[in-house]
Amino acid sequence: MYWLLATLVPYLCVGQDSNEELIDWNKSRYLSWSDYKGSPNPNSDAAAATTTYLGIEYNVGQNGFTYKIQCKFSKTKSWGKSKTDYILQHEQGHFDIAEIFARKLNKKMSQYEFKQSSYRKDLKEIYDEVTNEKEETQNKYDRETDHSRKKEQQGEWIKKIEKMLEELKEYAGY
Numbered sequence: 223m224y225w226l227l228a229t230l231v232p233y234l235c236v237g238q239d240s241n242e243e244l245i246d247w248n249k250s251r252y253l254s255w256s257d258y259k260g261s262p263n264p265n266s267d268a269a270a271a272t273t274t275y276l277g278i279e280y281n282v283g284q285n286g287f288t289y290k291i292q293c294k295f296s297k298t299k300s301w302g303k304s305k306t307d308y309i310l311q312h313e314q315g316h317f318d319i320a321e322i323f324a325r326k327l328n329k330k331m332s333q334y335e336f337k338q339s340s341y342r343k344d345l346k347e348i349y350d351e352v353t354n355e356k357e358e359t360q361n362k363y364d365r366e367t368d369h370s371r372k373k374e375q376q377g378e379w380i381k382k383i384e385k386m387l388e389e390l391k392e393y394a395g396y
Contacts, residue, residue, distance in 0.1 A: 257300070271302075291327055312376060
């Protein structure tokens, strides 16, 4: 389960419970099973579910605009049934993919030339494009790894994710 926070300004966590605990993505802080506080979906055959938010807020002033991007993991909406290190590595991959797209969003936003007449439409298009690609990538990750069951493909994806994070590292400071 991978949720997108599809709001622009003001930054609101749509559907977010005020008791929800969120973790910012951090290269030196990996997920642990103690972070997964949600109740497993009894109708799901998934071993685990990771819920992430990719959000942006921006402010428009006389000299253009400023923005802030957030990539977060939801403790209360994420859960695990089969709590193995291997499954956790797969779930970390989902959070890392969310971070890749936070960086891609930062790249596109940093390249955007502000236009007073169309910025709302322009920024929504940028956000939608990035989040749609994020969702496609999350689904491709699960499909190609068969939700981690294909060990060789899982290993290839971990390397691919690490490479993408490295390629976009200059956009990590959002």
